[in-house]
Amino acid sequence: MDGLQNRERKAALKGAVFHIICPVVAWDAHLYPIARLFFPQKKIRMDREGPIEDLAVEPIGDTGIRVLFQDGSMHEASGQDKESVKRALYDALAQRLGQTLSWGTLVGVRPTKIAQNLLREGCSAQAILNCYETDYRVQPDKAQLAIRVAKTQKELLERFGFGRIGFYLHLPFCPSRCSYCSFLSYPLEPKERLAAYIHALLEDLERTGAHMRQRGLTPSYVYFGGGTPTAPDAKDFERILQGVDRHILRGVHPLEYTVEAGRPDGLTREKLQLMKQYGVTRISVNPQTFCDQTRLCLGRTHSSADVLRAVGWARDAGLEWINMDLILGLPGEGVREVENTLRQTLALGPENITVHGLAYKKGAALWEEALPLAKELPALGTYVTKELMKAGYEPYYLYRNKNTVGHLENIGFSKSGKQCRYNMAMMEEMDSIIACGASAVSKAVVGMDEKGAPMVTRQTSYKDLDLYLEGFEAQMTQKLLLLDEMKP
Numbered sequence: 001m002d003g004l005q006n007r008e009r010k011a012a013l014k015g016a017v018f019h020i021i022c023p024v025v026a027w028d029a030h031l032y033p034i035a036r037l038f039f040p041q042k043k044i045r046m047d048r049e050g051p052i053e054d055l056a057v058e059p060i061g062d063t064g065i066r067v068l069f070q071d072g073s074m075h076e077a078s079g080q081d082k083e084s085v086k087r088a089l090y091d092a093l094a095q096r097l098g099q100t101l102s103w104g105t106l107v108g109v110r111p112t113k114i115a116q117n118l119l120r121e122g123c124s125a126q127a128i129l130n131c132y133e134t135d136y137r138v139q140p141d142k143a144q145l146a147i148r149v150a151k152t153q154k155e156l157l158e159r160f161g162f163g164r165i166g167f168y169l170h171l172p173f174c175p176s177r178c179s180y181c182s183f184l185s186y187p188l189e190p191k192e193r194l195a196a197y198i199h200a201l202l203e204d205l206e207r208t209g210a211h212m213r214q215r216g217l218t219p220s221y222v223y224f225g226g227g228t229p230t231a232p233d234a235k236d237f238e239r240i241l242q243g244v245d246r247h248i249l250r251g252v253h254p255l256e257y258t259v260e261a262g263r264p265d266g267l268t269r270e271k272l273q274l275m276k277q278y279g280v281t282r283i284s285v286n287p288q289t290f291c292d293q294t295r296l297c298l299g300r301t302h303s304s305a306d307v308l309r310a311v312g313w314a315r316d317a318g319l320e321w322i323n324m325d326l327i328l329g330l331p332g333e334g335v336r337e338v339e340n341t342l343r344q345t346l347a348l349g350p351e352n353i354t355v356h357g358l359a360y361k362k363g364a365a366l367w368e369e370a371l372p373l374a375k376e377l378p379a380l381g382t383y384v385t386k387e388l389m390k391a392g393y394e395p396y397y398l399y400r401n402k403n404t405v406g407h408l409e410n411i412g413f414s415k416s417g418k419q420c421r422y423n424m425a426m427m428e429e430m431d432s433i434i435a436c437g438a439s440a441v442s443k444a445v446v447g448m449d450e451k452g453a454p455m456v457t458r459q460t461s462y463k464d465l466d467l468y469l470e471g472f473e474a475q476m477t478q479k480l481l482l483l484d485e486m487k488p
């Protein structure tokens with residue numbers, strides 16, 4: 001009978017729209033993201049009054065909250081602040097659907113921030129764990145993971161220090177487009193477009209580099225991202241590496257120089273040797289999965305054998321710091337496929353492994369295909385984390401995307417002493433970043449606020465390639481003004 005009642009209750013929440021009635025305008029911003037967590041495929045509609053289609057949320061006097069379902073059942077809780085409102089709806093829906101969510105009511109990009117702040121205040125691990133579980137309904141394994149990452153980050157930040165200059169350049173071209181991609185990525189054809197972009201990027205490097213010299217700004221590390229930076233032919237690829245060498249580095253050996261080689265298609269021995277020659281210290285070779293059938297469905301035009309070959313060539317070329325990206329939640333991939341991917345990745349012994357939860361646009365075909373497995377994913381994520389830690393990899397940064405299947409997070413794992421500073425800098429905004437290329441973001445850390453958080457000013461180049469080329473002068477002027485705010 002209970003099972004039947006449960007099924008009936010869940011069925012009542014089915015439909016393309018999830019409807020909330022709430023008379024308090026200020027609560028909309030707290031209720032909406034919680035409803036989205038439980039119903040990622042639905043449109044969420046909020047009204048002030050009217051008949052209850054799904055549920056209503058209303059204040060009880062000045063001190064409490066009532067969640068009232070369409071069938072008359074209700075959930076009551078105390079408090080009316082932001083977190084109380086979120087918790088009340090979360091608890092009501094979790095009870096109703098018989099479903100808890102890994103990260104509870106947390107919807108932000110950086111769930112580790114809470115642990116970092118509490119560690120800074122001197123709280124014990126147990127107190128932080130209680131806070132995650134009680135205030136935010138985070139599951140114990142995720143709370144423990146967040147605390148572990150926050151502790152590692154604290155040590156790393158003390159070691160790295162704040163206030164260096166990082167340099168980023170961007171090449172938004174790929175051999176083919178992956179079906180889950182939400183980044184800026186253009187095909188290599190027509191050749192004229194790639195040629196025009198490389199021409200502009202080289203000018204960007206030259207003029208940015210000249211201004212950096214005038215201002216005494218020397219980069220401690222370089223990150224070449226994309227797209228797939230290694231997608232152009234060896235001649236064009238070398239022109240870009242030369243541009244970085246001549247205009248940005250000028251004889252300086254950075255602490256770290258990453259090229260996101262990314263996809264192994266188009267990666268050759270020659271390009272890997274060029275990277276070594278120009279001082280690249282770290283590369284990414286990203287299998288995402290070792291299941292060739294899945295990869296083909298994703299539109300990635302390379303095989304597992306290509307990944308193995310590329311890693312072998314990289315080691316032969318003397319590149320000794322390799323990251324490999326994996327994705328959990330790919331359509332059709334369960335425990336067996338993930339175990340295989342993990343086994344093959346570990347056998348290659350990369351220094352870094354980054355595990356992403358699949359995130360893509362709502363309504364996309366891939367989303368529908370992946371959903372049947374979504375319930376298994378939190379356990380699968382926990383399994384992968386445990387296996388990597390057993391193999392000697394420590395999680396050192398963690399962030400979340402919107403619309404991730406199974407509410408998974410993205411975690412950067414590293415062997416001891418091989419953590420990537422650029423990734424840390426992006427998480428913590430601890431350094432100023434000077435960037436070249438379309439959609440690249442330059443950031444100047446201009447000080448700290450009263451809570452000790454960095455205050456950052458940004459300049460973002462156009463994402464669209466044509467706009468980047470047409471608006472080159474205006475963007476350059478803005479960027480050079482931003483560089484004037486950076487401290488050498």
Ligand code: SF4
Pocket residue numbers: 173174176177178180181182183184185226227228262263
């Ligand atoms: S390699 Fe990366 S940037 Fe290129 S299409 Fe695939 S996901 Fe997008």
